[in-house]
Amino acid sequence: MTPTLNSIISRLHVKQLRLLIALGEHGSLLGAARQLALTQPGASKALHEIETTFGTPLFVRTNRGLEPNAVGRCVIRYARLIHTDLAHLREEIVGIMRGYGGRVSVGVIMGAVPLLTDAITAVSADQPEMSVEIVEDTSATLLSLIDAGRLDLAICRTSVSQTPYLYDSVFVQNETLAVISNTAHPLARRRRLPLKDLAGYRWVVYRANMPMRLLLEREFQDAGLRFPTHLLETTSAFATLSLLQKNVSLVALVSIDVARFCTEHGVACTLPLQLSSKSEPYELVTRRDAPLSPGARMLMEAIVERGGK
Template sequence: MSALDSYLQTNLKARHLRLLVAIDTYRNLTQVADVTNVTVPAISKSLAELERGLGLTLFTRTARALVPTQYGDCLIRHARELLTNLNQTRDELKALSSGTEGKIHIGMLPASASVLLPQALSLLKQRSPGTNVMVTEGTTASLLPELWQGHLDLVVGRLPPPDTLGSFEERELLEEPVTLMVGRHHPLARKKQLNWSDLRPFPWILPPPGSILRDPLERALEAHDVPLTNNYIETLSMHVARVQLQISDFIAVMAGTPGGDAAQPFHTLPLRLPRLLRPAGVLWNRNRGLTPGARRMLSCLEEIAEQLEAGAVSARAVPAVSLATG
């Protein structure tokens, strides 16, 4: 066994991992000392012992900061993963010892904020009241790194393109149609026959550039000779979109149940769009096993998706549509 193998297996401690992460975060020993309540000489000594035990230089000193070497980058990356796993283990053990059934961390993409996730959460709490959930809403760009690092157990929403998945496992759950929506007062809502050219005079509520819907939407509209005007609002906010549709003559692109019932303040334009987005679904890190709570949540998501497809679940008080922005 080499000295490196021996040190990693017998001498590397959690305190070393925390030290590496702290130095990488602040890049300054004085700041690390302030945060950890340990003196600068003690930190320097611990780092020197770690480098000597591994036989590797982990940081280089510059005039302004400590900068990780390639060995430091490698060890810091794994240190963050190991500390995340330790924290998750602690949380599960505490939950078991207190009689609860664990905590799930779920990332929610905007397109899942209609019926699927709220109904699945309701079913989970009916079946397992002791399984607690923390839901964080965000974009694909913000949530997928959190999932990869182990800070999230699941991400629910519009599935991203397959080439962005990398180490993620996915499950398709629900095909939600993408439709053009206006308020019920809108001039187009009163037309008995509608042509694509009728859309040209009106302003739009658009997903921002870089969102997964923007490019395919523009291509679909251009194919029908409906170029987007300079009169638009770009937003990921469902609240902003709903209010604007109710008080003005904007057109928005939404996913989910069409606005056909009397309680729904929207009108679905009878113009068929091609399939612009992938289905709603769930993602998890294939390199990490799902916790019992995450498996229960996955089962609830699958069951609610089947019921929604069959029309067996109603939206109740939950908004029936969502901004198709992912």
């Protein structure tokens, strides 16, 4: 019988999480015991207590040592997550006691990466000891991470959520889109470029039902063109740029900020294509009424300030 959550919380100790992590690393009671300065009988007793707490064996005893079974691998994975969260907790407490924000976890969609990095650079200049975790993904994924408490804030869009009322959001800036390519693309030197001239090329795009993808589909539909097939789908700015570098015939739809960054650093060029559709604006999103650390508030102010420029 699977134990209740209250049962696990009341019986599981942090030092037991350390034992689970050590067992996952060493695959033996002896190795784990040495790492944690325990006797082997003490480690064996602690493991028995852990397995009793979860109501099931976590390891298979073999002549090579201990091998985690499916449940064991699951428990070890969460033990590592909890251990990491506790390390982040300590880091943030130290930061608050020293008068700075400690640690901030922020999510961002691909198009807003340059905006976020500008804001982080400004905040880091004032608070050089503040740690920042950056997660780049789709709006839907970032909102789920906010729900789970894994992110303090995100630059994304609440329109993709069926429950936008769960979030506090602030307008950051409108998004203008551009099409980029390798600087050696066959159409890179054109002065004007209609969409039909790009219809035969392979595109790097967001996956289906994402705002940028829907906008591009609408552009093709309004132009009476068939939407390209054999797409390369990614939510990563780096993957997009890497693909463009490897294949001179590819084109990609990105935000104007990403396009400017690429052009300024010579890693891609912006094609002279005028898009008629307007993209949805960026929002700065937090969990509704969630408490925010001083560092998170500082970063939010920097984002809004740079978004208004």
